[in-house]
Amino acid sequence: MAEPMSRGRGGRPGSISPESRQADKAQLADAPVSLRRIGRLFSAHRARLAFVVVLIVASSLIALAQPFLIKRVIDVAIPQQDVSLLLTCVLLMVGIAVATSAIGVVQTWQSTTVGQRVMHRLRSDLFGHLQRQSIGFFTRTRGGEIQSRVVNDIGSMQSVVTSTATSIASNLTTVVGTLVAMLLLSWQLALVTLVVLPPAVVLTRQVARMRYAVTAARQRKLADLHVQVEEGLSVSGIQLTKTLGAAPTLARRFEQTSAELVDLEVRSQLAGRWRMATMNIVFAAVPATLYLAAGLPATSGGMTIGTLVAFVALQGALFRPLMGLLGVQADVTASLALFSRIFEYQDLPVEIDDPADPVRLGRVHGEVRFDHVGFGYGDAPVLHDIHLTVPAGGSLALVGETGSGKTTLASLVARLHDPTTGAVRIDGVDVRDLTLDDLAATVGVVTQETYLLHASVRDNLLHARPDATDAEIEAACRAARIHDVVTALPDGYDTMVGSRGHRFSGGEKQRLAIARTLLRNPRILVLDEATSALDNETEREVQAALDELAEGRTTITIAHRLSTVRNADQIAVLAHGQVVEHGTHEELLLRGGRYADLVRSGLSTVAA
Known part of the structure; x- marks a missing residue:
């Protein structure tokens, strides 16, 4: 007999280590699971599941006929040299083996189909639900934990249908049927077995x-x-x-x-x-x-010899399913713990969601107003009473020392976070009253941390706008000064960028990110140190393209270079989450305040 292996989190319930059993019990104590809720997952597959149960019962009952055939062969066919009965019994034995094998194949097909469909629905729903979670959820949750629940836990749940549930039904039917058959063969030997x-x-x-x-x-x-x-x-x-x-x-x-x-x-x-x-x-x-x-x-x-041989065969078939039933509690606990872990994520509230009655902007002009905005992470305040207006087509530069709140303030425009007080408005409409799709189409964001998918250059760009034509893709790349780099690659726009874009330098990835955002043609641009990874020459090229494309767009820029800041229509200097100075480059220099100090120390010290 094979030795039992301990179950990892991604393994199937069955042979479960003490640590796993304790972890499963603790999980269920923290997050109990409703059996009715689990039942609803399978409600669409009731007919198929009923068919699986019928197959299990049929297979177990058919297999119980084998000992009775053995009894007839030993007690009657062989002693009486009854060839006809002998052939009939032998053929029936072979037929039973064929029938139970065929039923087993159909049962596996049906139960696996149900398991896979339920798993697919759970996996897709959970992935979609997690995508709607706020940035805060992902910053406080380990990436490996999320992947484990989406992939491993849901993958292990298939065993609830294809292994745990079917084995319980099969073992229970076998044990009950075997005990009945034992009593029919010999109640005396049945009594000995039970002792x-x-x-x-x-x-x-x-x-x-x-x-x-x-x-x-x-x-x-x-x-x-x-x-x-x-x-x-x-x-x-x-x-x-x-x-x-x-x-x-x-x-x-x-x-x-x-x-x-x-x-x-x-x-x-x-x-x-x-x-x-x-x-x-x-x-x-x-x-x-x-x-x-x-x-x-x-x-x-x-008692006849045939009865004894048949009874021993039945007894031999009783031990394993009986052991399986005795271990069913651990299997069920493990299965429920998997459901508990998944339901925990499914029940997470969506902090940033579409409004019940969304407002349509119609033609977007692009005015952005921070209307007495405050924000904090839990009990830690980050922004205090920010009141700024960026006219449509205008530009605002945010400067300040590390931790002053520049990136947080800019992220509120794209609704990566929601303000705790006040409101961020676009053309007078609170961004919380817009659908997330409309807001994403209106506000384009390029951050200092560029993320590229493990796909081709073209697919990375189409990720921003799936219906973009080749001509539009090329135009966006030319504007971001990356077209010549892409066409020089072995497969051009069909070249794989590699994991996290390792094929490209930091500056090239930054320009691809700019092209990806420009492909959406947003009316509002948020540039969070979008040129931070570029050398001076490349930065000048990209900045020239951004300046040209910013014509008619509202631009909010977080920058650490004076060349980027001085050309803004207005500059807001942040310190400790508050706007301490506000004006043009020349006005702020004349005041001789914090901005002037930052300029004298080299504006590179104000990285976000």
């Missing part, structure tokens, strides 16, 4: 628990060993060890961990051998007890 089998099952489960505990301890010690190897034999680890003279200490730690692992490996192997030995004893002792009962005059009751 002998429970202690054997309990003993086997106890040995299995012992092995789980030893295996869990071994896995923890192996993890410690891997960490020590990774930390002690990496380039950085070796350098640190040599400079600190810590090699002897690390070697002693490694030797101690390895020695402890030796003991655990021996105990694990012995526990596994004890489990196998227990199973072998059970499989030998129970039939032996039946043979003894059949041979004693007090319990034989005139």
Whole structure:
């Protein structure tokens, strides 16, 4: 018998380690799951599920006919040399094997189809729901955790239908049917089985628990060993060890961990051998007890050889499904824990969503007004009573030291966050009254951190506007001064950019991001240090293109270079989340205040 393996989070429920079982119980305690809610996921597949149950029951009942055929062969066909009966029984045995195999294939097809469709719906709904979450959710949540729930947990949930649920139905049907068949064959031997089998099952489960505990301890010690190897034999680890003279200490730690692992490996192997030995004893002792009962005059009751052989065959088929049913609680707990983890994410409130009654802007002029805006992350205030107006087609530059709130203020225009007080208005309409699609079409954002998809250059640009023509793509790239770079690539616009755009330099990625935004032709541009990754020459080219394209557009720029700031219609100097100065470049220099100090110190110190 194969040894049970501990289940990782992405594994199927079945052989579950103690750590996983405790984690599942803790998950359900924190976020209980409604069985009715789970049932609704499968409501559209009721007919198919009912068909699967019928197949399971049919397969189990058909398989129970095999021992009765054996009894007829041994007791009647062979002793009486009844060739016709013998052929009939043999053909029926083969037919039963063919029928149960065919039913098993159909059952797997149907149950897997249901599982995959439910999984597809859950996966798609969860992905869409998470996309609607605010930026704050993703900044406070580990990326690996999100991926685990969307991919691993939902993938593991298929086993609820194709493994856990079907195995429960199959095992239950087999156990009940086998017990009934045993009573029909011989109530005396059935009574012996009911006396002998429970202690054997309990003993086997106890040995299995012992092995789980030893295996869990071994896995923890192996993890410690891997960490020590990774930390002690990496380039950085070796350098640190040599400079600190810590090699002897690390070697002693490694030797101690390895020695402890030796003991655990021996105990694990012995526990596994004890489990196998227990199973072998059970499989030998129970039939032996039946043979003894059949041979004693007090319990034989005139039993035939065929009855005994058939009964032993039935008893052999009873042990495994009975063990499966006894372990069903852990399987169900593991399955419910998966649902709990997914429902937790599905139930997350959408902080930034479309309004119930959205307002349509019609023809967008592009005036942006910060109407006494305040914002904070939790209890930490970031912006205080910001009141600024950028006329349609005008430009505003935001400057200030690190942490002054420039990026946060600009992000409110695209509604990456919502102000806690006041409002951001476009053409007099609160951005919270616009649909997110309308707002995205109106406001284009280019940040200092450029993200490119692992796709072709063309696909990255079409991500911003799927219906763009090749001519429009080329025009946007020419405007961003990136067209010549793209056409020089081996496959031009069909060249793969690689993971996170590794094929391109920082400046080239920045220009692709600018082209991607310009392809949407937004009336309002938010440039969060959009030229920060460019060298002086490239920056001048891109800035010239941006200046030309900014004609007639409203532009809000966060910049760290004086050349970008001086040309703005108005400049707002932020400090500690407040506008401390406001005016043109010349006006602010004449005042000799904070802006003048920033200019004298070199405006590069005001990076966001």
